[in-house]
Amino acid sequence: MAQCSHSCNFVLIALWTLCTSICVCVITIHRSCIRRREKRDERSGHHHRSRHHHRSERHSSKKDHGVNPAAFIWFFLHLAGTIIGMVGLLDLIKNSYWYDPVVRRLSLGFGITTIITAVLTGLYMYKRHRQRLHDGYDDFCSPWVCGVLATILAFLAGFCISSTLYCDVVLGMIAGNMLGRPSSDLWKLYWPWFIANRILLLIN
Structure with a gap:
């Protein structure tokens, strides 16, 4: 029975690690896409100075600097995974904590x-x-x-x-x-x- 309980705790910690890995991968890809878009806008800004470009650039800058609610999904996923993992971890080390x-x-x-x-x-x-x-x-x-x-x-x-x-x-x-x-x-x-x-x- 104790071995089964310990196995469940390690499963919770594994879910925690999985959530963390997913969040790190998504944030890395998202950051790379933003950097690529910024470099593309910088190159186009040096060669095209039309009114349409300035209007679209202002519009895109508002989008980039605004708060994107979708980004909080990954934060809450990471937070949920951390809470789940800590439940398993604290149950696993509760005896060691007291002794x-x-x-x-x-x-x-x-x-x-x-x-x-x-x-x-x-x-x-x-x-x-x-x-x-x-x-x-x-x-x-x-x-x-x-x-x-x-x-x-x-x-x-x-x-x-x-x-x-x-x-x-x-x-x-x-x-x-x-x-x-x-x-x-x-x-x-x-x-x-x-x-x-x-x-x-x-x-x-």
Whole structure:
């Protein structure tokens, strides 16, 4: 029964990894398409200065700088995958948390760091928003609302980032394999995937 429960936890972590990989791939492709369109517009801007081009360029710039709601789909997919994976991870390490002081300190360190970063971000946005109102700018929300929204968004972003690092570190610590070396029968598949995944992260 315990072995089946542990298998379910690893399945949840695998779903988390799958969601993260999908989001990284989509963001990389989307970023490449944007860069390609920008370079094409720059080349056409040097050779064509007609009125039609200026009108279309202004129209495209509004599209590019506007907020695309479709982009939030990948953020929520990544957030959902992170929550699912953390449920499996926390259930997997709950015994180690209470009996291993290193795991407990590591867990508290990641959690406290994420919360403090979110609170500091909210305070900064609150102060910045008040300064903008003092300077005469009109904004769509009050400083308190802006600070709370910034705190929530910073917490969600920090949660997604720190959870990935926390998962790697805590599982490596429990397994006694901090470097994550694969077994001899999987290393030919593991290292190409590892290198390709890190290259995509660096490109982004």
